[in-house]
Amino acid sequence: MSRFVITTTLAAGLALGAVGSAQAEDIKQVYDFYCAQCHGVNGDGKGVNVTADFATDPRNFTVGAEMAKRTDEDIKGVIKDGGPSISKSPLMPPWGATLSAAQVDGLLGYIRKFAK
Numbered sequence: 001m002s003r004f005v006i007t008t009t010l011a012a013g014l015a016l017g018a019v020g021s022a023q024a025e026d027i028k029q030v031y032d033f034y035c036a037q038c039h040g041v042n043g044d045g046k047g048v049n050v051t052a053d054f055a056t057d058p059r060n061f062t063v064g065a066e067m068a069k070r071t072d073e074d075i076k077g078v079i080k081d082g083g084p085s086i087s088k089s090p091l092m093p094p095w096g097a098t099l100s101a102a103q104v105d106g107l108l109g110y111i112r113k114f115a116k
């Protein structure tokens with residue numbers, strides 16, 4: 001039993017490590033895949049997924065004045081735990097189980113660059 005647990009943990013760790021480092025190489029790909037359909041490839045909040053019946057518009061990352069109100073920790077927290085974690089819309093999904101800490105850090109930097 002204990003050998004089984006160790007083997008599967010090791011295998012899962014190796015698989016995650018491989019995926020994590022491959023995706024960390026290109027954070028744009030991560031953003032375009034997971035975020036752009038709502039926040040837009042240019043960060044303007046006009047992703048292809050966003051329709052008139054979206055109760056809350058996805059954040060427009062290009063508005064520097066709004067983004068400046070958020071600390072890096074706020075932004076990482078929303079990415080990991082979703083909108084409701086800071087009393088915002090559940091339309092912003094939690095990504096903590098999908099993305100690695102390195103990817104969340106990368107996305108933070110990527111999003112910050114949209115602000116003019």
Ligand code: HEC
Nearest residue numbers: 034035038056057058059075078079083088089091092107
């Ligand atoms: C299904 C659509 C959708 C997807 C996909 C999505 N978001 Fe969001 N996001 C939203 C919405 C809607 C809000 C606005 C929530 C609010 O203002 O109540 C939001 C808000 C945010 C905020 C908060 C900005 C603020 O006002 O503090 C951040 C940061 C963010 N998203 C980052 C991301 C990242 C990074 C990804 C990809 C990993 C992502 N989002 C994917 C819909 C989405």
